[in-house]
Amino acid sequence: MCSSMLKDMKIIFLFAIVSSLIFLLTIHQVSADLLTPKTISELYKEYKLIIRGHVISVSQNLQKNLTSYDVKIDEFLKLPQQYSVITVFSSIAQNPNTNNVLQPKFSVGDNVQFYLDQGPEGYSVSPYSFKMDDGCTGFTGLTFLNYSAPIPASDEPRFFDLNSSRIDMPSLDQSFQIKYDGVNDTPLNKTLVELLIRVNNDTAPIFHDKKLLSMQPCSGLINASWYFAPHQVGNYNVEVTQTSGLYNNKIIFGNYSSIATFSITRNTGEITMLSPLKQFKSGVVAKDVKCANNLQLIIKAKDGSPACVKPETTKILYERGWTKPVL
Numbered sequence: 001m002c003s004s005m006l007k008d009m010k011i012i013f014l015f016a017i018v019s020s021l022i023f024l025l026t027i028h029q030v031s032a033d034l035l036t037p038k039t040i041s042e043l044y045k046e047y048k049l050i051i052r053g054h055v056i057s058v059s060q061n062l063q064k065n066l067t068s069y070d071v072k073i074d075e076f077l078k079l080p081q082q083y084s085v086i087t088v089f090s091s092i093a094q095n096p097n098t099n100n101v102l103q104p105k106f107s108v109g110d111n112v113q114f115y116l117d118q119g120p121e122g123y124s125v126s127p128y129s130f131k132m133d134d135g136c137t138g139f140t141g142l143t144f145l146n147y148s149a150p151i152p153a154s155d156e157p158r159f160f161d162l163n164s165s166r167i168d169m170p171s172l173d174q175s176f177q178i179k180y181d182g183v184n185d186t187p188l189n190k191t192l193v194e195l196l197i198r199v200n201n202d203t204a205p206i207f208h209d210k211k212l213l214s215m216q217p218c219s220g221l222i223n224a225s226w227y228f229a230p231h232q233v234g235n236y237n238v239e240v241t242q243t244s245g246l247y248n249n250k251i252i253f254g255n256y257s258s259i260a261t262f263s264i265t266r267n268t269g270e271i272t273m274l275s276p277l278k279q280f281k282s283g284v285v286a287k288d289v290k291c292a293n294n295l296q297l298i299i300k301a302k303d304g305s306p307a308c309v310k311p312e313t314t315k316i317l318y319e320r321g322w323t324k325p326v327l
Helices: 002-034 040-046 266-272 276-281 311-319
Strands: 049-061 066-078 085-091 111-119 122-125 130-132 146-148 158-160 176-183 190-199 207-214 221-228 234-243 255-264 296-300 306-309
Touching (some): 085 111, 158 255
Parallel strands (some): 146 255
Antiparallel strands (some): 049 066, 111 122, 158 176, 190 207
8 A cells, every 4th residue: 555655656756847847848948939039120010019118116916926017108109098107017937947037127217118918917018028228219110130221321431531531432542431420229339330342243342341339329329430442443332231239139120231332443543642742641651652653652761751753763863862762
């Protein structure tokens, strides 16, 4: 009799362990499913009510395993209503396997974008709801994994000569500055800005650089610049891509690309090339100064400054000791 009871107890105990493991795995899978990253556009379509507001009180009902938030509504982002305060509910359960909260936790004073669905207790808080900086307003706009602005765009890359003057057409073999000025309209405080330059529709870039920039959430300016010198004739595509990345490991703010173009011809380089002295004063090393066609570079022995002269003059100046070799 005792042996039979002991055997039954072992079976019950093993069943309880197996059930617990299945429960934990289920919670883990639910957590993974809930936190599959989505864009603002996807979330806008998915949820019935979307608001942005500040949490004014927080309370817990341990019996029902619920946290309730009283929220002062700053703006309705979907399904506008007449009321200005709402109470919403979320589970306080945790994932025992990872110790991650299945539902986000908020505190009094937090500025939150709430995604809400009707639940048994009222409006339930989606795990995609997120806290953001106080300077941020609600997000409802279209977001895509990759978005290219039409040409021309207001924030397309701009070109400047080495004297900081705006130019439309860079010149052959002449260094110039590429500037990108954007605005951070996400709650993130960092963004990746990438520059790709291609020539004559070649898929492989001739210039590629990335910059990770810090910025103010929602309102910070994004400023990036590069120096580049085109060394071949052709049609150039200058593409800047701003990658906002993932917010709270669940909200995709996507990528934004802006393109500027220019063409280089032999004539362009000849007409707009800076004088040797201006190139030198702008920071170009004397031996790297470019001369127009049919002229040769010399370095003055007196002060090391560059000059461009006719080939027949080069020998005369050197023999008189007025120049030194260009190394």
